[in-house]
Amino acid sequence: MWITRKTDYATRAVLALAIHGAESLSVHELVDRIQVPSSYLEQIMSQLRSAGIVRSERGPKGGYRLNHPPEEITLERVVRLFQGPLAPIECATRNMPASCPMEVGCTLRSTWEEVRDATIAILERTDFATLAARAGGSWTAATKTGTRRRRTTAAPAAKG
Amino acid sequence: MWITRKTDYATRAVLALAIHGAESLSVHELVDRIQVPSSYLEQIMSQLRSAGIVRSERGPKGGYRLNHPPEEITLERVVRLFQGPLAPIECATRNMPASCPMEVGCTLRSTWEEVRDATIAILERTDFATLAARAGGSWTAATKTGTRRRRTTAAPAAKG
DNA sequence: ACTTATCCTACTGATAAAGTAGGATAAAGG
DNA sequence: CCTTTATCCTACTTTATCAGTAGGATAAGT
Numbered sequence: 001m002w003i004t005r006k007t008d009y010a011t012r013a014v015l016a017l018a019i020h021g022a023e024s025l026s027v028h029e030l031v032d033r034i035q036v037p038s039s040y041l042e043q044i045m046s047q048l049r050s051a052g053i054v055r056s057e058r059g060p061k062g063g064y065r066l067n068h069p070p071e072e073i074t075l076e077r078v079v080r081l082f083q084g085p086l087a088p089i090e091c092a093t094r095n096m097p098a099s100c101p102m103e104v105g106c107t108l109r110s111t112w113e114e115v116r117d118a119t120i121a122i123l124e125r126t127d128f129a130t131l132a133a134r135a136g137g138s139w140t141a142a143t144k145t146g147t148r149r150r151r152t153t154a155a156p157a158a159k160g
Numbered sequence: 161m162w163i164t165r166k167t168d169y170a171t172r173a174v175l176a177l178a179i180h181g182a183e184s185l186s187v188h189e190l191v192d193r194i195q196v197p198s199s200y201l202e203q204i205m206s207q208l209r210s211a212g213i214v215r216s217e218r219g220p221k222g223g224y225r226l227n228h229p230p231e232e233i234t235l236e237r238v239v240r241l242f243q244g245p246l247a248p249i250e251c252a253t254r255n256m257p258a259s260c261p262m263e264v265g266c267t268l269r270s271t272w273e274e275v276r277d278a279t280i281a282i283l284e285r286t287d288f289a290t291l292a293a294r295a296g297g298s299w300t301a302a303t304k305t306g307t308r309r310r311r312t313t314a315a316p317a318a319k320g
Numbered sequence: 321a322c323t324t325a326t327c328c329t330a331c332t333g334a335t336a337a338a339g340t341a342g343g344a345t346a347a348a349g350g
Numbered sequence: 351c352c353t354t355t356a357t358c359c360t361a362c363t364t365t366a367t368c369a370g371t372a373g374g375a376t377a378a379g380t
Contacts, residue, residue, distance in 0.1 A: 002162025005337080039341075058345080059356055111235060131268065135267035218327080
């Protein structure tokens with residue numbers, strides 16, 4: 001339960017943009033797709049923009065779009081932006097001084113590091129092109145039949 | 161950063177007991193080994209006792225000891241006790257109804273489930289006999305030279 | 321009895337999450 | 351210009367959880 005709602009919302013927003021394709025979506029249109037309070041989503045989109053993950057245009061016809069091809073945006077990048085270091089515990093942060101004074105605590109550390117590395121590995125190999133392709137079928141069809149599908153990486157069938 | 165200090169303290173306490181062996185340790189003695197406020201540790205030990213992970217005896221000479229052999233106590237058990245379900249996000253909890261209304265959110269779920277499963281797998285295969293054996297060398301020697309070492313599972317050299 | 325420990329419950333301060341609110345700025349269309 | 355539609359930006363509020371303190375009740379040794 002350590003993924004905050006903000007992070008959840010951010011990942012959904014980026015995924016919605018990846019699914020939508022090259023044209024931009026306004027906050028209002030995003031709210032229609034993912035279920036998020038609009039003024040809160042505005043803040044989130046601003047943060048995504050500052051981080052260079054999305055790009056924005058103002059005024060009527062304005063909105064947000066991805067700033068890079070979706071296959072170059074990993075889940076890890078978005079999650080790290082909102083969650084900070086992905087270690088389960090402070091002493092397992094990547095740039096941590098080698099040793100802590102207490103041996104009992106330190107022995108546990110290598111396990112926390114295992115958890116950290118496994119988490120990062122999963123999030124790093126998951127990109128938004130793959131996610132969009134996986135959702136593309138059902139979601140796009142149900143909501144806006146006939147959207148021109150973007151070039152998608154092979155959908156890995158996953159686990160069902 | 162999702163492991164709370166309480167969980168951290170609890171795992172350290174259980175490890176200290178595993179290292180110490182068959183005899184019991186008082187809260188005061190535990191405080192000497194792991195760095196934790198004593199009245200807070202009391203609460204934590206109570207919770208570990210209610211869960212059947214440790215056993216207690218009262219009065220002088222009293223204290224806590226493990227309620228099972230350390231190789232039967234996994235890190236997963238202790239962590240789950242204090243952290244609840246180990247899913248990174250609510251919708252990835254193990255006994256979750258199959259589908260959520262929103263497809264965009266749901267597509268991300270399988271990735272959250274991957275993170276959950278990887279985390280659980282690591283914590284389940286890590287038991288306190290292994291952890292104690294890994295710490296046993298340096299720590300036991302430094303603090304109470306000559307403690308009778310308990311039967312330990314093979315120390316897996318890990319990563320250094 | 322007296323000491324040493326666990327047990328039990330209530331209370332408190334600090335911090336972060338999760339939003340609300342309200343306006344400033346910029347671009348498009350008439 | 352002037353209005354509309356959008357992003358942009360900052361401050362505020364509310365709620366919950368974390369991380370402890372505090373203080374006594376109970377039980378077991380000596």
